Amino acid sequence: MLFKQFNKLTTFNHIRKFATQVSQFTPATLHLKSGQSFTGKAFGADKSSFGETVFTTSVTSYTESMTDPSYKGQLLVFTTPLIGNYGVPLNPSGKDGRYTPEMFLESSGIQCSGVIVADVAEKFSHYEAVESLHDWCKRHNIPGITGVDTRAITTILRDQGTTLGQIAVGESHKQSPEEYFDPSPINLIAEASTKEAYTLNEQGDVHVAVMDFGSKANIIRALLKRNAKVTVLPWDYDFYSARDNYDALFLSNGPGDPRHASVAVENLAQTVKEWKKPIFGICMGHQLLGLAAGLEAYRMTFGNRGHNQPVLALSESGSIKAGRVYVTSQNHQYALKLEEQFPDGWEPFFINCNDSSVEGIKSTDKSGKQIWGVQFHPEAFGGPLDTIDMFTDFVDAAKKGKSI
Numbered sequence: 001m002l003f004k005q006f007n008k009l010t011t012f013n014h015i016r017k018f019a020t021q022v023s024q025f026t027p028a029t030l031h032l033k034s035g036q037s038f039t040g041k042a043f044g045a046d047k048s049s050f051g052e053t054v055f056t057t058s059v060t061s062y063t064e065s066m067t068d069p070s071y072k073g074q075l076l077v078f079t080t081p082l083i084g085n086y087g088v089p090l091n092p093s094g095k096d097g098r099y100t101p102e103m104f105l106e107s108s109g110i111q112c113s114g115v116i117v118a119d120v121a122e123k124f125s126h127y128e129a130v131e132s133l134h135d136w137c138k139r140h141n142i143p144g145i146t147g148v149d150t151r152a153i154t155t156i157l158r159d160q161g162t163t164l165g166q167i168a169v170g171e172s173h174k175q176s177p178e179e180y181f182d183p184s185p186i187n188l189i190a191e192a193s194t195k196e197a198y199t200l201n202e203q204g205d206v207h208v209a210v211m212d213f214g215s216k217a218n219i220i221r222a223l224l225k226r227n228a229k230v231t232v233l234p235w236d237y238d239f240y241s242a243r244d245n246y247d248a249l250f251l252s253n254g255p256g257d258p259r260h261a262s263v264a265v266e267n268l269a270q271t272v273k274e275w276k277k278p279i280f281g282i283c284m285g286h287q288l289l290g291l292a293a294g295l296e297a298y299r300m301t302f303g304n305r306g307h308n309q310p311v312l313a314l315s316e317s318g319s320i321k322a323g324r325v326y327v328t329s330q331n332h333q334y335a336l337k338l339e340e341q342f343p344d345g346w347e348p349f350f351i352n353c354n355d356s357s358v359e360g361i362k363s364t365d366k367s368g369k370q371i372w373g374v375q376f377h378p379e380a381f382g383g384p385l386d387t388i389d390m391f392t393d394f395v396d397a398a399k400k401g402k403s404i
């Protein structure tokens with residue numbers, strides 16, 4: 001009986017194929033500023049693109065990674081060989097790309113500048129898929145390259161560090177080093193952030209302000225799920241002056257170098273010192289919180305991007321148990337410096353078990369003020385949900401502090 005059902009399911013008539021075979025695609029070359037080139041086939045948009053070449057070890061969730069605004073300005077190498085096999089779902093978004101409950105992926109469109117894969121799937125199948133990875137990239141004007149040795153590319157990036165690159169479609173012209181476009185001097189946060197404030201779930205129990213540095217949709221979902229009223233604010237919004245309207249402050253993830261956001265850091269420094277209500281920062285939000293606390297940020301060699309990064313909790317707080325290792329989802333190039341002496345009022349909260357980088361900071365304030373920053377993504381999508389209860393801790397702290 002079961003076998004019959006299985007057979008029915010595997011008739012494969014639900015599997016769809018590209019109209020054009022990969023073998024018919026235009027040749028394309030990935031050039032790295034460090035001198036190496038890899039030739040394969042182009043898919044997606046028929047155009048060349050520049051970016052910072054970074055790799056992710058995530059096995060699933062190419063659609064979520066590609067729509068994560070933290071990947072802005074980057075050419076994303078997937079170490080998992082087969083990418084595209086479950087296609088791309090429908091992804092409605094609100095006015096000006098804003099979050100709406102119908103949004104399925106992490107933002108309204110593809111955020112990275114290009115994708116590099118070993119083997120783009122010509123066939124795709126998923127009950128929610130509406131198009132192929134190739135068609136989706138084409139529609140968003142983003143090029144991809146397939147048929148290249150992503151193991152060799154990753155080894156180069158691990159050894160030499162994140163390198164500028166170009167996906168050159170239909171040409172094999174090698175760039176001279178000064179021709180590479182470098183996104184690192186640009187304030188990408190300003191590009192990724194909402195331009196105007198907007199509110200979701202008016203009837204929520206507590207009012208949370210989200211400083212939008214390029215927020216992933218799942219952060220907003222995680223807050224709404226816990227029945228918070230959420231106001232999404234532009235990255236340079238003067239939160240300090242408006243703080244009395246809110247029960248808690250959330251600092252989102254975001255693209256690029258945190259040191260470009262000095263306006264946000266100054267604003268935060270004042271808030272952190274004087275406000276008594278909960279503050280929670282993730283990735284970029286954590287880095288900005290650290291800068292506001294007086295720590296320094298630095299650029300890592302190749303960063304951490306993947307869904308299996310182990311972090312050790314150094315102390316207890318809310319749902320987090322001291323001495324436990326949590327497996328986390330990550331996507332970052334910058335980190336806070338691990339100072340021997342942390343600034344007054346702060347302590348490290350988590351440490352990465354692979355490279356000992358700072359994975360979290362926490363306020364030591366004895367008055368009950370709750371401030372956490374984490375380098376990883378508790379909301380994941382994709383990735384493990386080991387630390388998802390930090391959102392419950394945060395919203396509960398906001399409820400408790402409502403009357404302060």
Ligand SMILES: NC(=O)CC[C@H](N)C(=O)O
Nearest residue numbers: 253254256283284333334
């Ligand atoms: N996911 C993020 O928020 C990334 C933060 C920052 N852009 C970095 O690369 O470190």
